[in-house]
Amino acid sequence: MSATASLDGVSKTYGRTTVVRPITVDVRPGIVGLLGPNGAGKTTFLRLLSTALPPTTGRITIAGFDVTASHANRVAARRRLGYCPQEVTFPRGLTAFEFVDYIAVLKEWRDTGARHREVRRVLDLVGLADRPAMKVSTLSGGQRRRLAVAQALLGAPELLILDEPTTGLDPEQRASLRGLLSGLAGTVLIATHQTEDVSALCDRVLVIDAGVIHFDGTVPELLATAAGRVHLGPAASRGAVQTWKTGTGLVRSVGGQPAPDSSVVDPSVEDAYLLLRSAERTTQGVV
């Protein structure tokens, strides 16, 4: 399966600060999760891929177009991608319909009838079909988040880039968005803090920290890195990365030396992520 997007030695530097170190990675059709702590470089990575930001070094190819080579290639790539930033500040006074309509014009939907049909389609997809005439300022946080996702869905893009799409959504809305994303064709790249989203949705996971990709594999492969390292017992494991008392009174420990009478339990994506982060911090000399 050919890659929808490729990054070849791509880095981003602001002054003396390197936010993304040279990265080489292919993004293929399916749902790819991007996990990492705050300030890891996830948003910069996504902005680079969305063509909103030019890389300092390296080459980015989207849908076969080298976007770093020419403006024409960049425009061609932009016709094939949808991008939902982490935070969208909506202009005052716009209705939900007008907001998506505005972005649709910027995505070159010139025919009014076809554009309006497309706007209604994406509003329908995110469950806002009954609120097109509502001012964005009167929508709830979750509804605004879904509206931001709706504009990214315009034109059923080959590459859909979503930065924290489930932030602010209640469990029902999150499940609904997962259902929507899992039914999409093409390539979806999601940056998230929600490890449940990754385990529920993603075919592949990238773990990024300090601008470096530390893990690139499937969810089972990520879980395998934590196999046998998560325990449930009467006391916390010594040197555990994280421990917490569960509702049964037993202590769940991620990593470390298990306490006597502890048993091994199946790890979650969150466990694997925490262990991976701990290993990274040790490598980087951070305690």
Added chain:
Amino acid sequence: MSWHVDERVWKAYTAGRLDPAAEASVETHVTGCVSCRAAAHDYAAADTAETVWAGVRATITAPTPSLLHRVLRRLGVRGDDLVLLSAGGSLLVPWAVAVAVGFAIACACVVGLAGLDPVNQDAVFLAMAPLAPVLAVVVSYAALDPLRDLTAPTPFSKLRLALLRTVASLVVALPATAAIGLVVPGLGDLTFLWLAPSLGLTLAALVLLTWWEAPVTAAMVVSLWVGVVVVVRTTGTVDVLTTPVVQAAFAVAGLVLAVAFVLRTSTLRLQGGEQ
């Protein structure tokens, strides 16, 4: 009932093939005939309700064009351009700013500065009038600045977007300011001589907007121009700014800044970071 709607008539009715008289006859009959109303379910296309509902939804969800929209459409402005111009009040807000600044100029000149000598009146007018179009353009940018992250990765030309906003703002700001100048008594040539510096300042603002956000740009341009007028006034009269040589200098500066704007936009485009 002497007759009932048969299958042939039902099919013609649901397909919309009946003439208006026959259609009205069927509707009148069905209203009073229970058996025909029951039979209607068998003949109505399964997706008719969905189609009708989709049409109703399309109608009620389509934005209602404002009077301004309808006027601009009549004047030949494209529908998609209107969507871009009206989003976030980017059309109405600059208009309001232009009128408000113009009104402030008129008040300052006619009422507030009535006791001042004509030289100071001219200085105040020349300090404020060229800024009305500048502020209108900057405000139209500010209205949509929050969407920069969403706008950047779209294929739409950012230069075209910038020029659309600028033209839309100037179309209202320039006549509004000129009209104010006409109603203020005693301005003489100043009524129109603010246009050249205004052109230069507006283009300077467009160049600065490629680096800085709208409020910073507005502060820089306003400070620069008011500073120039104050310095000129303290060393003499502002008449020096209205001499043909200085007016020509403003026009040349405007052209240079226009070239700088295009170059700056092209450079950003080459670097892949056009906003």
